[in-house]
Amino acid sequence: MPPPPPAAGVAMDFGQNSLFGYMEDLQELTIIERPVRRSLKTPEEIERLTVDEDLSDVERAVYLLSAGQDIQGTSVIANLPFLMRQNPTETLRRVLPKVREALHAAGVEMQLTAAVSFLTILQEESVSIHTYAHSFLQVILLYLEHRDAGVSSAWLETLLAVIDVLPKETLRHEILNPLVSKAQLSQTVQSRLISCKILGKLTNKFDAHTIKREILPLVKSLCQDVEYEVRSCMCRQLENIAQGIGAELTKSVVLPELIELSRDEGSSVRLAAFETLVNLLDIFDTDDRNQTILPVVKSFCEKSFKADESILISLSFHLGKLCHGLYGIFTPDQHLRFLEFYKKLCTLGLQQENGHNDNQIPPQVLEQEKKYASVRKNCAYNLPAMIVFVDPKNFHLELYSTFFCLCHDPEVPVRYTIAICFYEVSKLLNSGVYLIHKELITLLQDESLEVLDALIDHLPEILELMSTGGDSSIQENKLSSLPDLIPALTAAEQRAAASLKWRTHEKLLQKYACLPHVISSDQIYYRFLQRMFTIMMTNNVLPVQKAASRTLCIFLRYNRKQEQRHEVIQKLIEQLGQGKSYWNRLRFLDTCEFIIEIFSKSFFCKYFFLPMIELSHDPVANVRMKLCCLLPKVKSTLKIPGDKHLLQQLEMCVRKLLCQEKDKDVLAIVKRTVLELDRMEMSLDAFQKKFYEKDLLDQEKEREELLLLEMEQLEKEKQQNDGRSSSDKVFEKKRRDIKTPTQSLPKSVPISVPGPASSNPSTSKEIKKSKLIRSQSFNNQAFHAKYGNLEKCTSKTTTGYTPLSGLTKNSVLSLTDDSFRTRSTNSTPASFSPNPPLPSASRGTVNTADPKNSGNKDAQPRKATLKPRKSNP
16 A cells, blocks of 8 residues: 655655654554454354244244354343243243353353343233242342352342242242341351342331341341441341331331441441431431430531541531431521531532642542532532521521522532522522522523523523512512623523534523513513524524524514514514525424414414415425425414405415425325315304314413503503693692692692593593503413413413413513613614614515525515405405
8 A cells, every 4th residue: 555645845755764654554554454354254154153044033042042152142132021022931941941051151241131131021021920930030049149240230130120029928938038048147248248138128028027037137137247348238228127117116126226337437337327317317206316316417427527528428418308307306506506517518628729720739639629529519409408497588697608609619510500409499588589689690691501501491480489579479570670680691592502502502592481471571572582583594403493483472472562563573574484595484484383373363364374375386395395284283273254265365375286286295295285174174253162172262362462452552541641641730730839829739639630521531531541450450460470371372271361471560661771762653663672773684685695595496585464364244
């Protein structure tokens, strides 16, 4: 093989060193190729590995176990559950004896495969328990003490699963009786360790008398074993034994053993005793906790800082459960001592940080810092339990500084854990949730996307708690006092979008659908809507685009201003439905699908029915194909006779597709869709029994949409009346000053403005006033509506009135912030953001540099139509 040519501009070197270099490269290539040649099978080997195809599965298995190689035998054993399902009688009679023979000299891989196959056969219940015990149990017991620890653990796992289903008599004769000798000191450590785990499993299978007479003596013997490994293993099984023997025997037998083991010389034994005591706290009464367990726990905690860091890790993990279990018996001094101990663990290792580079720190110090970080992570996990321990009312005084430190911890796992617990902390604080507003902003702005991902799992619930201050009856939105929330949310989304973790970005966009419940409609319009459009138009990840599309539809659903809604609809139709990129037109169809799900049928028919049907003439087959798949959903939005003309448009569209479609894939979908459309029953304008729930849900959606328009009109009238009444008050004040400058009217006396004395205006005012009160009460109810109601609107239907979510007081009142000023109603809006204005393209024009424009044949964009739905007279 000749050497590769030199790079351009580099002179060839024919020196001795260069030639030797080429020779060494050739030798390395030769060495690499040798194993490849050796791995090839000779004709004799291939002949020996070949099996007659006419053999049945059982015969082939017998042949391979008898004359095949190890890899073939392992394959047969892995396939044993299938053979048992197919032909259990022949498998047990012919294959299983061969398996036993093969296992005598089998290697580790075959042994592990056999243990898994035996467990699978048990779980699938391919044979009866009696047959399984007769055929497989002895094999399992035979290899329990295999010299390989992994193989021994695999067989032990299978045996423990078998113990759960075996009858008592079989357990007594086959397992318990031999266990007496296996647990003796004369046996190996491995045998005694296995006996400990089997005893822990057997306790739940026998009555208390048998346990006391036959099992507990073995337990005591193993707790006093000379090897610390055996004592530790038996100590960890005492929890299972205590649950099997009851409270009385636990107090008289198990508790003394635990107390003695807690003073053991081995640290692992003491740790096992401590963890078992914590897990058994519910079994012991108050006297046992106070007189016996509490001194042991105090001693263990005091000595923990002088012991190995692994003990601190376990202690920090169980501290919340420990404080909860001993809560009723603590004195005030002990209560304070355990709280200070927890605070100390929360900052463990942080005082030792310095500015040195990680490369300069010794490995043992780095390992210690990792253990300290694990301790702080466990403390973050236990924070909700510690809040209960100190009472949520004392959170600010006792634990806020600790919570602050955990949220700003330098280690990502600690902040990740506190982000997971943030929702639980918010629920516990209830009305004091305002105390952790800043920490929410901190975690939203965290540099690690793992922390953000953990936080947004419960972001809707957290924001709802903060908006109501923990009290769902409060109508005032308290997030108005948190000005950093919206910048933090937008920055979090941009940080997720700039990363490669698109699933986090998708989840965040899905959670943003809760924003109409917690912030005003204008804030969403100016700060989030345009961003959703940008993601739909430019992002390259389809799930992210769909998440943005659905969230945008929810924003549109709860937008409070008709002008803004029309602008969004216009943008959807022009930039997506009539866009030059086929990819954007596909996203328009996705958006229409979400519109059908979220909005009422009349809304879809009014604005999106015709623009969607027009895509049947799209030059790209994929667009037409997707449209055809959505036609049944489109038809489900029509009601007869009111939408008869739209039904005719739909039928004409389908007829043209059947007659003119040339793409075979699209034509096949059209034919399938036609059959589905023919089977569909049309819903009527009047309620039908079979469509009652769906019609009722659609009626509520339409009612809420109409109420939005009514509320907007009432708010305008209220603002006009407020302005008129203020000018009238000024005039009346001047008039009073002229006539009676030294007298003032009491506040309770109404001042009437001169005007025509007719009853009709008064009645009209009363009607408008009642409507405004009703709209405001609707607004207050809507603010507390659950985010999940919208998510489940397609899968669940309700017969009651569902309040419109997201209509907050902030959106009823005019915004005073300059950044959220509304535009004049006389001017046509050009962009979503008034300050600074976003560059807007002319209607129907799209950037020609779109990478997804390939295959597009649209020369001119179509005009958007926003005509209202026609109704037949």
